[in-house]
Amino acid sequence: MSKIVRLSILGAGTVGGGVLTLLRENADLLEAQTGKRFEVRHVLVRDPSKPRAVPVPPKLLTTDPQRAVCDPKVHVVLELMGGLEPARTLIRDALQAGKHVITANKWVMAVSGDELLRLARRQGVRLLYEASVAGSLPILNALQGALAGNRIERVVGIVNSTTNFILREMERALDAGEPAETAYATALRKAQENGYAEADPTSDVEGYDAQYKTAILARLALLQYVPLESVYREGITHISGRDLLWARRLGMGLKLLSISERLPDGRLCARVHPTLIPRECPLYVVRGAFSGIWLQGNGFQEMSLHGFGAGARATASAVLGDLIEIARYPKPPRHDDPSLRPGETAPIETLTTRYFVRLTAPDEDALRTVREPLSLLGAEFHPAEPLESGVEQVALTPPLNEGDFQAHLARLREHTSATVQAIRVL
Numbered sequence: 001m002s003k004i005v006r007l008s009i010l011g012a013g014t015v016g017g018g019v020l021t022l023l024r025e026n027a028d029l030l031e032a033q034t035g036k037r038f039e040v041r042h043v044l045v046r047d048p049s050k051p052r053a054v055p056v057p058p059k060l061l062t063t064d065p066q067r068a069v070c071d072p073k074v075h076v077v078l079e080l081m082g083g084l085e086p087a088r089t090l091i092r093d094a095l096q097a098g099k100h101v102i103t104a105n106k107w108v109m110a111v112s113g114d115e116l117l118r119l120a121r122r123q124g125v126r127l128l129y130e131a132s133v134a135g136s137l138p139i140l141n142a143l144q145g146a147l148a149g150n151r152i153e154r155v156v157g158i159v160n161s162t163t164n165f166i167l168r169e170m171e172r173a174l175d176a177g178e179p180a181e182t183a184y185a186t187a188l189r190k191a192q193e194n195g196y197a198e199a200d201p202t203s204d205v206e207g208y209d210a211q212y213k214t215a216i217l218a219r220l221a222l223l224q225y226v227p228l229e230s231v232y233r234e235g236i237t238h239i240s241g242r243d244l245l246w247a248r249r250l251g252m253g254l255k256l257l258s259i260s261e262r263l264p265d266g267r268l269c270a271r272v273h274p275t276l277i278p279r280e281c282p283l284y285v286v287r288g289a290f291s292g293i294w295l296q297g298n299g300f301q302e303m304s305l306h307g308f309g310a311g312a313r314a315t316a317s318a319v320l321g322d323l324i325e326i327a328r329y330p331k332p333p334r335h336d337d338p339s340l341r342p343g344e345t346a347p348i349e350t351l352t353t354r355y356f357v358r359l360t361a362p363d364e365d366a367l368r369t370v371r372e373p374l375s376l377l378g379a380e381f382h383p384a385e386p387l388e389s390g391v392e393q394v395a396l397t398p399p400l401n402e403g404d405f406q407a408h409l410a411r412l413r414e415h416t417s418a419t420v421q422a423i424r425v426l
């Protein structure tokens with residue numbers, strides 16, 4: 001690679017703007033770290049006339065993707081536009097044209113990462129994607145570099161900072177005296193007002209964003225290809241303020257967790273769901289719009305990372321790390337990528353876990369129809385408490401098989417007027 005590394009940046013939104021800012025602010029540092037200078041040749045956008053938080057010199061702006069991707073002078077294409085298409089096609093085109101690619105796109109990497117990583121190797125170029133999981137936290141590079149000599153047993157993460165912000169704001173709303181029933185709507189509105197959640201929040205609150213990231217994390221941590229559809233997904237839309245109040249009373253926190261682990265039978269289990277975590281868990285302190293990762297491995301034992309999981313500068317930090325890596329080591333490794341090996345995955349039904357159960361019913365008789373069968377499974381109930389609309393009672397169960405427990409709950413729900421909330425406990 002020559003002394004000048006020429007870049008095409010696809011997208012000048014939050015992340016693209018952050019990258020342009022840090023490229024300018026840290027130009028001397030980047031040169032000192034690599035012995036090279038970085039020059040932006042094209043910035044691809046949809047609307048060149050749009051006012052931008054980070055102004056882009058008009059001569060760099062283009063709406064022609066092929067110009068940005070196939071310019072023979074460009075060495076590295078940075079895909080920071082988001083969405084599945086046309087981002088995936090443009091990454092493919094860039095690799096085919098012999099460019100190195102950096103992407104922040106978890107959707108593309110979760111769905112087509114295997115195909116694109118193989119293509120990059122065949123082309124003798126690099127495809128790096130640190131920014132696609134947990135923003136500034138250098139977890140993907142750590143798994144492939146400094147921690148690669150360990151057998152990773154489990155990765156637990158708060159990988160969607162929007163839902164972490166919403167859960168925290170729900171707590172704040174409850175502390176301010178808001179009724180539990182409306183806390184979620186208030187918190188979501190606040191997340192949207194602060195720019196943490198989109199107008200359509202589905203990808204965050206239904207767990208899709210965390211599912212994409214989990215597929216990527218699980219693959220690199222447990223060295224096995226993880227199809228997206230094998231990652232169990234559950235979001236936070238069914239979480240009530242009452243669950244958060246009870247979590248606190250039980251000395252626990254409630255988080256949307258990404259969990260990937262190797263089960264005793266050797267299969268990989270990857271999942272995203274709301275989870276109660278004890279105070280001693282390193283992720284307990286990860287609050288608001290932050291991300292955190294907690295790892296266990298047979299050498300380092302355990303480790304946690306905690307920091308900004310999103311935002312212009314934090315995400316740009318990860319992109320620049322990838323850029324420096326490419327400038328230093330432009331050749332891809334020659335051996336087969338171990339994270340693309342096929343392997344068996346286990347459905348969530350095979351899991352053994354404890355549950356927090358919260359029952360609400362119009363009266364004590366209705367409550368009893370559910371409490372008694374759950375007590376037979378070993379659930380230990382706190383005394384029932386009156387609510388404005390009836391009664392509520394919570395319990396923690398011993399470890400139970402997920403498939404059996406969910407089937408049991410489904411049968412109970414058919415024959416009762418009580419509602420049953422069940423949340424897994426870490």
Ligand SMILES: NC(=O)c1ccc[n+]([C@@H]2O[C@H](COP(=O)([O-])OP(=O)(O)OC[C@H]3O[C@@H](n4cnc5c(N)ncnc54)[C@H](OP(=O)(O)O)[C@@H]3O)[C@@H](O)[C@H]2O)c1
Nearest residue numbers: 011012013014015045046047080081082104105310311315
């Ligand atoms: N935002 C974060 O904190 C964050 C954190 C980690 C990872 N990421 C990932 O980073 C990527 C970018 O996110 P972002 O938040 O920066 O998005 P964004 O603010 O919506 O910016 C997207 C940019 O891409 C351009 N663009 C989109 N589709 C295009 C198309 N078809 N043709 C040409 N230009 C197109 C847009 O052009 P116009 O400006 O003209 O509309 C805009 O400049 C996504 O994959 C996201 O998941 C984001």
